[in-house]
Amino acid sequence: MKIKTLSFLLFIFPLVSFAQEISDDKTARYLEEDKKKISVVGGLSYLHNSFGLLYEDKVFHLRPNDAFYTEFFLRYRWLDVSFSFAPKLTHINNDDPEKGKSKYFNFGFNFFVAPKIRQYLYFSQVKGLYFQDTKEFLQLLYGNDYNEEGYLQFPDAKYRSFKGETTYLWIGNKSDYRSFNNMTYEPLKDVFVVSTGLFYQYNILSDMNRVIYQGNVITDIENNPSKDLRIALRSGAGIQKKIKNWYAVLEIYPEIYYAKLIDEDFHEFNVGGYSNGRIGYDNGKWFFGAGAQLNWINSSNENFYSATQWLFRAGIGFRFNSPTFVNRNFDKIDNIFK
Template sequence: MNLLKAGLLAFSLLVIQVKAQSDTANTKSYADQVMIRVNLDTNIESYVFTAGEGKNASETVFSINNKTKTSLSVDYRIISATLSFAPRFLEGNNDDNMKGKSSYTDFSFRFFPGRIIQNLYYKNVKGFYVENMKDLSPDWQEGRDPYIQFPDLRVQTFGGSTSYILNKNFSAKAIYTQGEWQKKSSGSWVPFVDYDLTIFRNTIDGVKDKEVQYNIGGNIGYFYNWVIGSKVNISPYLAVGIGGKFSSYRDYQNEGIKENAQYATIRMQGGLHVGFNTDRFLFGGKMNFNANGYDQKNNQTVENNNLYGLLYMGYRFAPPKVVKNTYDKIQKKIPIL
């Protein structure tokens, strides 16, 4: 028991030291403020299936009928939480007659203990259509003919990533959540590991299909925060990585036979953030892309591409007493917070 108490004490001292180092001459922290941020972004969730090689290759692009989503983020201390969904009333989210009905929801948490970034998220997407109908059927005409639809195709993802900032003078919060302001331009290499469990479910003619995928990858990226004056920053980044995908497919059309497979994956992501910041108000925009792919048997390739632009507006204010007192109580039980 004494050993356990000593371990907890040492851990608590480490956490205190990490927090003390979070405020430096290079950054201005807003950790003692509550920040509410509203985001509006275009979300293009698509899967590209390629069969064959060279001139004989053919692509089928599966997309969702939700092109715009909104999200609400709340930040306090080292925690950042975001809830996103795609409202039906927004233009581009309600073309159900031609593309079918789609739904999109995701929920994410970010923690920033010291130079570590821990991200956890859940995403639920349902309702896809074949986007490149013209490639598959030359006689197909947009606006006249409906797209091939898969209304029961559902993709659920439970995932996360763990990153480490190599440069202690670089503020990840200034880019990810605007929880800090970096006073001087600086960049950093950021190695990170990402991982997820993805479940694909579909029903065609009453027959159900289910595939479970486990993904893990190692990545390295470079982030740079270019500070212009005292209120504007421009931040590009690019990351590449490799990983593994482990798939388990249940074939219900063939007596429920289970098939397992393993694939090597390659991935790339990048983006650009432009922001304006004051102690109370902030706004800006981001453009991000995320792509990964893997080769299957018989010259078949599957890619998951995500491209989106984001606009955000936020406001910071002193925390209500009930928020501060509740957080302090939780922090006593979970010192890393």
């Protein structure tokens, strides 16, 4: 989609979307009732990612095997937790045996430290990678006549990522923005928000000293962990449209970033973009939806991380009344932070 089209949508959509407003009193009443409910979501996610490796001025891609993994969200008041993994019982994981097996684990949570400041923290790990460009890489080493099939597998390889983001809402507040986080929050009305966020990420690629190729195992490979740091400043807008119990959410954030490969003389400044969209149904008791995220980086050199990363997820959830003793204890905690 062209930039002009996106700009037009961000401009015109908020103007036509505020026809369905609810009163401040009704919003305050709902938020008070929501304090006594627990929201739970279960679903499936698919993540497409690759990690670029630079060799003789050419970028080769290291990837996890394609897989769906289960994802769960749990929210009670300001405690908003998500975690995901790929269970062994899921037979749709690891689409090609020649690429090996990949295991996923993610854990994160977000909360508001003030009405206009949101804090997001996240940890993810994927274990088991394969060399997507194996044939091209071996042809570079042994000549163009090399025509063997198969992939170099790194079964012990781990890619760990520690992420955080601190976001300030220029337009909107936490009661408006909460439903942009995930499906555990019920969208209450049409919303337009503008925000700026500082995103920070620390990545570690390690344990690549065991390789499998065409059934042969090689273990005498020296390998040191590769570490990189990325900092990005994102500014953009989000819109939420609600029609009865149906809703749609769209966020677009251009960004500028700095990336540094630790212990090596390589760093760069560049630009990119982050977008998030979701559609769903929510009647207050149960809800479902599906969405996608796209993280694009205009990187001139991919030996840090993927130049593009996209995620698709779908889930279903419900809300139920929380136990009285839980409400009582959280009331005490809330009173401390007032």
